[in-house]
Amino acid sequence: GAVVSQHPSWVICKSGTSVKIECRSLDFQATTMFWYRQFPKQSLMLMATSNEGSKATYEQGVEKDKFLINHASLTLSTLTVTSAHPEDSSFYICSIDKRVGKSEQFFGPGTRLTVL
Amino acid sequence: QKEVEQDPGPLSVPEGAIVSLNCTYSNSAFQYFMWYRQYSRKGPELLMYTYSSGNKEDGRFTAQVDKSSKYISLFIRDSQPSDSATYLCAMSGGNNRLAFGKGNQVVVIP
Numbered sequence: 001g002a003v004v005s006q007h008p009s010w011v012i013c014k015s016g017t018s019v020k021i022e023c024r025s026l027d028f029q030a031t032t033m034f035w036y037r038q039f040p041k042q043s044l045m046l047m048a049t050s051n052e053g054s055k056a057t058y059e060q061g062v063e064k065d066k067f068l069i070n071h072a073s074l075t076l077s078t079l080t081v082t083s084a085h086p087e088d089s090s091f092y093i094c095s096i097d098k099r100v101g102k103s104e105q106f107f108g109p110g111t112r113l114t115v116l
Numbered sequence: 117q118k119e120v121e122q123d124p125g126p127l128s129v130p131e132g133a134i135v136s137l138n139c140t141y142s143n144s145a146f147q148y149f150m151w152y153r154q155y156s157r158k159g160p161e162l163l164m165y166t167y168s169s170g171n172k173e174d175g176r177f178t179a180q181v182d183k184s185s186k187y188i189s190l191f192i193r194d195s196q197p198s199d200s201a202t203y204l205c206a207m208s209g210g211n212n213r214l215a216f217g218k219g220n221q222v223v224v225i226p
Contacts, residue, residue: 001162032212043204043216044160093159102167103148103208107159 002028002098004108012114013084020080021111023094029074030096034105035067038091050077050094084115119143122205122217131226135192139205139217142186146207146215149181151190154202154219163203164190195224 003026013019023033031052036044048069049057056069068080081088091112095105122139129135137151148167152160164179166172172179180189188207192199205217 004159006159034212043218044214046213049212091157095159097212103150103210103212103214104162104165105150105206105212105214106162107152110157110159112157 002096002106004094004096004106006092006094006108006111008111009109010112010114012116014116015085016083018080018082019084019113020078021092021094021113023077023079023108025075025096028096028098030077030098031074032097033071033077034095034097035069035077035079036093036095036107038093038110044093047079081113084113086115089113089115119215120205120207120217122220124218124220126221126223128223128225129195131195131197131224133195133224135195135199135222135224136189137191137203137205137220137222138187138189139207140187141207141215143207143209143215144186145209146186147210148208149179149188150206150208150214151177151179151188152204152206153199154204156201160204192222195222197224197226200224 005024007022033050035047047062050071052071058064071077093110095107151164154160169183176193178191202219204219206214
């Protein structure tokens with residue numbers, strides 16, 4: 001497998017503030033990382049693909065100015081939720097693809113965001 | 117029609133029973149098939165990864181893929197209370213994009 005960590009594991013913030021979530025690949029140099037969102041009792045929804053050293057690719061309907069992604073190194077990608085609102089409250093999970101092109105993705109433990 | 121169909125109905129079984137889960141799909145381009153286990157408030161854990169039709173066994177887990185019928189299954193033998201979790205099927209055509217099923221909540225009763 002692959003070891004992926006996320007920080008923080010949970011965060012509560014006030015509406016209008018920004019929150020940064022870190023995703024680290026601990027034993028693999030990941031040129032590509034993925035960010036997902038999961039609402040209660042729902043499956044995972046891909047938000048964006050994070051590429052090291054270049055701009056992220058966002059899925060249709062995901063606002064790139066609201067969900068800022070930075071993949072500055074082969075082991076770290078960050079997701080910043082800007083001007084968070086209660087509807088952004090969700091479980092955010094990152095993953096890495098250890099076999100590029102063969103879709104063997106390993107997920108982090110997730111970050112639970114609650115916006116008051 | 118959704119790309120991946122997984123009946124999300126909860127499943128309760130007694131300890132020691134065989135758990136049988138399945139997904140169907142419509143996209144013939146899918147060639148990589150995965151089963152993930154997700155405990156409450158945790159990230160998904162990769163259980164099984166296959167790319168060919170047939171069976172793949174790992175301990176108490178067996179993944180089965182039938183590409184001609186566009187049908188995949190996961191069997192858990194000798195189920196344990198620790199197997200209680202949500203099981204998600206996922207598949208891909210190799211472009212790094214995973215299509216997920218809705219997930220099955222499994223409860224193994226001691």
